[in-house]
Amino acid sequence: VIALDAMGGDFAPRVAVEGAIKAAQRGISVCLFGDENILLVLLEKTDRLWHTLPISLEHCTQVIEMGDDPSRSVLKKESSSLVRAFKAVRDKKALACVSAGNSGASLVAATLLLGRAPHVLRPAIGDFIPTKSGSIFCIDLGANTDPKPEYILQFAQMGDVYVTMTKNIHTPRIALLSNGAEPYKGSITIKQSYSLLKESGLNFIGNVEARNIFDCNADIVVCDGFAGNVMLKAIQGTVDIVLYWLQQEINVSWRNKLAALVGRSMFTALKHKTDYAQAGGALLLGVQEPCIIAHGCSNAKSIENALVFAYHVAQERFIALFNQQVAALFEQKKMNASLMPQKIRSIFGER
Amino acid sequence: VIALDAMGGDFAPRVAVEGAIKAAQRGISVCLFGDENILLVLLEKTDRLWHTLPISLEHCTQVIEMGDDPSRSVLKKESSSLVRAFKAVRDKKALACVSAGNSGASLVAATLLLGRAPHVLRPAIGDFIPTKSGSIFCIDLGANTDPKPEYILQFAQMGDVYVTMTKNIHTPRIALLSNGAEPYKGSITIKQSYSLLKESGLNFIGNVEARNIFDCNADIVVCDGFAGNVMLKAIQGTVDIVLYWLQQEINVSWRNKLAALVGRSMFTALKHKTDYAQAGGALLLGVQEPCIIAHGCSNAKSIENALVFAYHVAQERFIALFNQQVAALFEQKKMNASLMPQKIRSIFGER
Numbered sequence: 001v002i003a004l005d006a007m008g009g010d011f012a013p014r015v016a017v018e019g020a021i022k023a024a025q026r027g028i029s030v031c032l033f034g035d036e037n038i039l040l041v042l043l044e045k046t047d048r049l050w051h052t053l054p055i056s057l058e059h060c061t062q063v064i065e066m067g068d069d070p071s072r073s074v075l076k077k078e079s080s081s082l083v084r085a086f087k088a089v090r091d092k093k094a095l096a097c098v099s100a101g102n103s104g105a106s107l108v109a110a111t112l113l114l115g116r117a118p119h120v121l122r123p124a125i126g127d128f129i130p131t132k133s134g135s136i137f138c139i140d141l142g143a144n145t146d147p148k149p150e151y152i153l154q155f156a157q158m159g160d161v162y163v164t165m166t167k168n169i170h171t172p173r174i175a176l177l178s179n180g181a182e183p184y185k186g187s188i189t190i191k192q193s194y195s196l197l198k199e200s201g202l203n204f205i206g207n208v209e210a211r212n213i214f215d216c217n218a219d220i221v222v223c224d225g226f227a228g229n230v231m232l233k234a235i236q237g238t239v240d241i242v243l244y245w246l247q248q249e250i251n252v253s254w255r256n257k258l259a260a261l262v263g264r265s266m267f268t269a270l271k272h273k274t275d276y277a278q279a280g281g282a283l284l285l286g287v288q289e290p291c292i293i294a295h296g297c298s299n300a301k302s303i304e305n306a307l308v309f310a311y312h313v314a315q316e317r318f319i320a321l322f323n324q325q326v327a328a329l330f331e332q333k334k335m336n337a338s339l340m341p342q343k344i345r346s347i348f349g350e351r
Numbered sequence: 352v353i354a355l356d357a358m359g360g361d362f363a364p365r366v367a368v369e370g371a372i373k374a375a376q377r378g379i380s381v382c383l384f385g386d387e388n389i390l391l392v393l394l395e396k397t398d399r400l401w402h403t404l405p406i407s408l409e410h411c412t413q414v415i416e417m418g419d420d421p422s423r424s425v426l427k428k429e430s431s432s433l434v435r436a437f438k439a440v441r442d443k444k445a446l447a448c449v450s451a452g453n454s455g456a457s458l459v460a461a462t463l464l465l466g467r468a469p470h471v472l473r474p475a476i477g478d479f480i481p482t483k484s485g486s487i488f489c490i491d492l493g494a495n496t497d498p499k500p501e502y503i504l505q506f507a508q509m510g511d512v513y514v515t516m517t518k519n520i521h522t523p524r525i526a527l528l529s530n531g532a533e534p535y536k537g538s539i540t541i542k543q544s545y546s547l548l549k550e551s552g553l554n555f556i557g558n559v560e561a562r563n564i565f566d567c568n569a570d571i572v573v574c575d576g577f578a579g580n581v582m583l584k585a586i587q588g589t590v591d592i593v594l595y596w597l598q599q600e601i602n603v604s605w606r607n608k609l610a611a612l613v614g615r616s617m618f619t620a621l622k623h624k625t626d627y628a629q630a631g632g633a634l635l636l637g638v639q640e641p642c643i644i645a646h647g648c649s650n651a652k653s654i655e656n657a658l659v660f661a662y663h664v665a666q667e668r669f670i671a672l673f674n675q676q677v678a679a680l681f682e683q684k685k686m687n688a689s690l691m692p693q694k695i696r697s698i699f700g701e702r
Contacts, residue, residue, distance in 0.1 A: 067533050104536075132595065142530050145538045179493050179580040182418050185455075187496045187577045210581045211588035226538045229530040230561045230578045234585035237562035242593045244483065245624055249617040256617040263610025266600040273596055 001056070002310045003085040003094035006034035007063045008101020010297050016100070017042040019303025024053035026304075028311045031056045031094060033081040034063075060084050066296065070104030074112060082106065086113045089289045095314035096290035098281065098306045100298040106291065107143050107284070114289040117323040119330040122151045123286035124225070125293060126162055129235065130273065131214045137163050137172075138213075138221050141282060142229035149192035152176075152222055154330075156202055158285045159220040161325045165318075172219035175208035177227055183207065189224055197222070210234070239274040280305030283313060286326075290319045352407070353661045354436040354445035357385035358414045359452020361648050367451070368393040370654025375404035377655075379662045382407045382445060384432040385414075411435050417647065421455030425463060433457065437464045440640045446665035447641035449632065449657045451649040457642065458494050458635070465640040468674040470681040473502045474637035475576070476644060477513055480586065481624065482565045488514050488523075489564075489572050492633060493580035500543035503527075503573055505681075507553055509636045510571040512676045516669075523570035526559035528578055534558065540575055548573070561585070590625040631656030634664060637677075641670045 002023075006016035013034050020030040021043070032039055036059035043050045062080035064073045074083055082101050086109040088094040099106045103125075111123060126139035139159045144151055156174050163172040176194055178186035183194055185207055197204040208216045210231045223231065246267075250260040260267060280302050281294030290313045294306045313319065353374075357367035364385050371381040372394070383390055387410035394401045413431040415424045425434055433452050437460040439445040450457045454476075462474060477490035490510045495502055507525050514523040527545055529537040534545055536558055548555040559567045561582045574582065597618075601611040611618060631653050632645030641664045645657045664670065 069535050104531075132592065145530060145536075145541075177581065179496060179577055179584075180455075184420050185496075190496075190577075209584050209588075211584035211591070213585075214588050214592040226530055226541075227578050227581045230528065230582050231585045233530075233560050233562035234564075234582045235589045237560075237565050238586045238589035239593060240562070241483065241565040242590060242621070242625060246597075246617075246621055249620050250614075252617065252620075256614050259610045259614025259617060262613060263601075263607050266597075266603065266607040266610060269600050269603075270593070270597055274593060 001029040001031050001054075001094050002307050002314070003031050003033060003088040003097040004303070004307065005082045005085040005097070005099035005101050006032040006039055007060070007081040008099045009294065009303075010066075010100075011299065012100065013038055014042060015298060015300045015303055018046055018300035019298075019307060020055060021047050021050060021053065022300065022304040023307035023311075024050075024055045026308065027054070028307055029054035029056075030307060031058055031088065033058045033060050033085040033088070035060065058084060058088070064102050064105045066102050068102060068105065070102060070108045073102070074105050074108045083109055083113070086110065086291070089291070090114055096292065096310040098292045098294055098303070098310050100281070100294035100296055100303065100306075103142065103293050103296070106293050110284050110287045110291045114287045114291060117286050117288055118327045120158075120286035120326070121154055122147065123284050124151075124155045124158060125282045126155075126159060126285050127232075127282040129213065129232070133215070136213055136216075136218060136221055138223060138228060138232065139285065140223055140225040140228050141232050142225045143284070144225035145229075146226070147189065147224050149189055149196050152189070152193040152224060153196045153200060154286075156197055156200065156204070156220070156222045157329050158326055159222060160202055161322060161329060162285065163219050165322060165325065167219070169219055171203040173203050173205045173217060174220045174222060175205050175213075175216060175218035177210065177213075177221050177223040177231065178207035180209060181207050181212075187224075193222070193224075243271065243274065280307075280309050283309070285322070288319070288323070290314050352380040352382050352405075352445050353658050353665070354382050354384060354439040354448040355654070355658065356433045356436040356448070356450035356452050357383040357390055358411070358432040359450045360645065360654075361417075361451075362650065363451065364389055365393060366649060366651045366654055369397055369651035370649075370658060371406060372398050372401060372404065373651065373655040374658035374662075375401075375406045377659065378405070379658055380405040380407075381658060382409055382439065384409045384411050384436040384439070386411065409435060409439070415453050415456045417453055419453060419456065421453060421459045424453070425456050425459045434460055434464070437461065437642070440642070441465055447643065447661040449643040449645060449654070449661050451632070451645035451647055451654065451657075454493065454644050454647070457644050461635050461638045461642045465638045465642060468637050468639055469678045471509075471637040471677070472505055473498065474635050475502075475506045475509060476633045477506075477510060477636050478583075478633040480564065480583070484566070487564055487567075487569060487572055489574060489579060489583065490636070491574055491576040491579050492583050493576045494635070495576035496580075497577070498540065498575050500540055500547050503540070503544040503575060504547045504551055505637075507548055507551065507555070507571070507573045508680050509677055510573060511553055512673060512680060513636065514570050516673060516676065518570070520570055522554040524554050524556045524568060525571045525573060526556050526564075526567060526569035528561065528564075528572050528574040528582065529558035531560060532558050532563075538575075544573070544575075594622065594625065631658075631660050634660070636673070639670070639674070641665050
């Protein structure tokens, strides 16, 4: 069963209920966490036959709001839908959890309740962004707003394992998000991260600007969470406004309206290609159990997709395998270091 | 006369020469700084009658490359086209300068050779971005990658004066770029800036996410230069890829090609609306003389527009007026502070 925080998100709980019903119709067991009274009404309204679907309910008396302080709310609102959904995973009552609510609170709950994977300093949000030639994996997209360079190195290592596992690319090419391609570009943190990545043994190809991520030759772009989040949201906002301007132009004249009619499959395809709701949500990497952080603005389709994604992640035991390989990558570094002859080692550290 | 660093930019010196000729044809005097031998060939090739235009040449033996370290190259390459163009403005031989070259070097040259305006801690790059309802002024777009909160407060103050002067909006609404609308969102620097802005007396309306800058109700968005640059470039890259995908869809079928033909004025209008080359470049704010930083990827049209912009900035004595008003805004704060009764002041600082 997948635990869904039904009260989290801009359009919750309506879209949570609708998404859960659609996922359940595809055979996925979903447990809704939230206000039973509200959820029952919505379930009845959406599908009278919902009893026949693999849907269950857990009544929660509290809600973590978008404006709540993440750490404080997770500690204080123990009976909230978000905390209860994470606890269900911790207590092995659910295989994975999904929340479109306060993403900071999801991060805190994941770290406190599910626990960090071995050696991982900070969990990170990673996701693919479509490009000219396919897609690029971006990590971190917002979990860490003030990362240390050591965290950014780990994001790159986690990205390396993720892309290797999911795209079967060996030694994927890794770029670092900066304000210019030159090595001297970037904030202090980014410059220090550049040095760490260069010495990491990863296939690091240097800095990349945000305007080039759609046609650079990297498989992964590593970001500090603040800039990564700004980039992701700037992309989403720009897609929206370009489509809005296109629609405006269509409305300008009958000729344009005719063009839109003739080319309607083209416009549908473009909208489909740029629809970020399709993605559903991003998997939180670096924690012990599967947890999907969905967009705050998720619609029913996004929630459905997030639930389907969570189901497959759980089914394939992806997180356990991923954490194993990440640990191996981290430990290999340590093993390499310990393979140095004792005599030489003493020169470096044991004076 | 406007000084143009003819060797700076991805497509220099060709686009610099072409842009200069077009600006000169509109009556603007341009002095090209660069390798005389190369520039003369290009001038002849572009327009044989260039002698009849108000174009002059200053031979420079060095070039600051995109990969050069900004501070070091400005200090060492004294005979470079970039440094010479800035020196011409310092020595009152030119009214303004334009460079599409190494923007870090332009910033260093502007600070060292032109000097900071009174009370300004750090110059910043500001520019308008088109939105649903008009445009929004974004500052800083990349001059300061590790700004202190005090710098960000000054960016807001400079933005306030700029928008008041250029759009005649009194007490413009100011938002702060963050990874969420809530006050607790953001990097440490952004959170501290939030507090400063709240107490500043400016019309501060809170945080804004990058996805909402196109339809938020702010006139100005203040950014740390690193995130601001990432946002700007993500917008540019996304516009490019959406248009690329649209073109791909057009090529899919004859039906779509027909739609594109019928609606070609619509596609032209969309491309025009999203053409960032139109902008030309951004005015550097917080220095003593006019200096336009053009995009590295500038084409001839961008250079032409940057020269026209520089001409108007110089003609209207904009920078002098702007610096006066910014100083007045800063000093008003100081005056407010100094209006406190002496007795009370001693309690705070004179223990």
